[in-house]
Amino acid sequence: MTATTGDRSSTSAWRLDRVELRRIGLPLVVPFRTSFGSQTARDILLVRAELVDGAGGRTEGWGECVALGEPSYSPEYVDGAQHVIVHHLLPRLFDLAHVEAATVAPALAAVHGHPMAKGALEMAVLDAQLRAEDRSFADLLGATRETIPSGVSVGIHSSVDELLAAVQGYVDDGYVRIKLKIEPGWDIEPVAAVRQLIGPETPLQVDANTAYRRTDGEHLRRLDDFDLLLIEQPLAEEDIVGHARLAAEIETPICLDESLVSAATTADAIDLGACEIANIKPGRVGGYLEAVRIHDLCRERGIPVWCGGMLETGIGRAANAALAALPGFTLPGDISASTRFYAQDIVVDPITITDGQVTVPRSPGLGFELDRAFLDDCTTHTELHIGR
Numbered sequence: 001m002t003a004t005t006g007d008r009s010s011t012s013a014w015r016l017d018r019v020e021l022r023r024i025g026l027p028l029v030v031p032f033r034t035s036f037g038s039q040t041a042r043d044i045l046l047v048r049a050e051l052v053d054g055a056g057g058r059t060e061g062w063g064e065c066v067a068l069g070e071p072s073y074s075p076e077y078v079d080g081a082q083h084v085i086v087h088h089l090l091p092r093l094f095d096l097a098h099v100e101a102a103t104v105a106p107a108l109a110a111v112h113g114h115p116m117a118k119g120a121l122e123m124a125v126l127d128a129q130l131r132a133e134d135r136s137f138a139d140l141l142g143a144t145r146e147t148i149p150s151g152v153s154v155g156i157h158s159s160v161d162e163l164l165a166a167v168q169g170y171v172d173d174g175y176v177r178i179k180l181k182i183e184p185g186w187d188i189e190p191v192a193a194v195r196q197l198i199g200p201e202t203p204l205q206v207d208a209n210t211a212y213r214r215t216d217g218e219h220l221r222r223l224d225d226f227d228l229l230l231i232e233q234p235l236a237e238e239d240i241v242g243h244a245r246l247a248a249e250i251e252t253p254i255c256l257d258e259s260l261v262s263a264a265t266t267a268d269a270i271d272l273g274a275c276e277i278a279n280i281k282p283g284r285v286g287g288y289l290e291a292v293r294i295h296d297l298c299r300e301r302g303i304p305v306w307c308g309g310m311l312e313t314g315i316g317r318a319a320n321a322a323l324a325a326l327p328g329f330t331l332p333g334d335i336s337a338s339t340r341f342y343a344q345d346i347v348v349d350p351i352t353i354t355d356g357q358v359t360v361p362r363s364p365g366l367g368f369e370l371d372r373a374f375l376d377d378c379t380t381h382t383e384l385h386i387g388r
């Protein structure tokens with residue numbers, strides 16, 4: 001994929017005219033517990049960007065901010081993301097003479113951090129630009145596949161029996177890979193039980209969301225008995241050296257999630273031996289363009305990648321499904337069906353799985369159409385920001 005899209009001349013350059021920030025509330029069909037907390041509902045920030053060109057042409061697009069309600073997965077949280085967008089990011093974008101996906105990150109680079117807030121803006125611009133070009137995201141990316149395998153992330157349960165019932169349900173739904181959330185006290189026993197339930201062939205992996213310490217190597221080595229695809233983010237996000245040491249201590253491959261905040265940090269983690277597999281989440285790294293750069297560098301270095309999830313609605317999941325159709329995504333991602341988390345989605349074409357596969361969306365834009373009536377029903381707040 002190239003850094004710029006389209007071949008507009010400067011006279012027809014897009015300008016950011018207005019941005020709507022919309023908050024929606026969606027209950028989860030079942031609580032989702034990780035080592036850092038339990039989610040029962042999502043409070044999601046959506047961004048609608050309206051672009052105009054010199055000839056009066058107009059296009060609009062939507063982005064989804066993946067920040068959670070609390071700063072517990074990473075330092076960002078939804079109220080903070082909205083604040084930084086309004087006070088620090090939008091003024092910079094409204095000042096730009098030429099707005100397209102590739103100009104967003106450079107224009108926002110003076111603001112440190114806040115990748116999820118930045119990524120949501122880039123995403124809305126990307127969707128708007130692709131819709132104006134009548135082009136799909138998958139096409140822009142050069143996505144090589146029509147379908148991608150679907151994995152599911154399974155939370156911490158209050159008993160192993162409950163966990164096994166949940167996992168059996170997902171196996172029956174057709175998911176081709178199971179990921180279990182783990183933490184100290186909920187690791188060896190549930191993993192052993194699930195491995196026994198699903199048999200030796202079904203791919204299984206675990207995600208600790210930073211719950212372990214450097215001294216836990218001996219304990220985590222016990223997971224080597226269960227032929228796991230990977231262990232995701234066992235240690236603190238800053239602890240790249242600790243992950244490298246752990247990689248030398250255990251056989252289960254180390255996959256980083258929270259630690260990988262950019263292409264540069266990913267390259268360093270790989271060089272240090274801390275990252276044998278990479279979880280790519282566009283929101284965590286500031287957007288889809290940086291996500292593609294991480295894909296490219298991992299592919300060059302022979303590091304398998306897969307697409308993570310942040311309990312996105314149909315907006316984010318559609319874009320993730322297109323991204324995951326790139327050739328370096330050799331492992332199933334956390335791109336489960338919309339119904340895994342939500343009874344109803346805000347799009348008319350939510351992600352479904354058939355025989356364990358998700359169809360890569362090919363409609364213009366990021367690959368979704370909004371269900372405007374339901375979107376309005378679940379909206380809790382809207383505000384409009386107008387450029388100069």
Ligand code: SMG
Nearest residue numbers: 034153308309310311312334336
């Ligand atoms: O979107 O299917 C999904 C959830 C995938 O487990 C998932 N995400 O650390 O990878 C991760 C978590 C982050 C969100 S937990 C609330």
Ligand code: MG
Nearest residue numbers: 207232233257
């Ligand atoms: Mg993770």
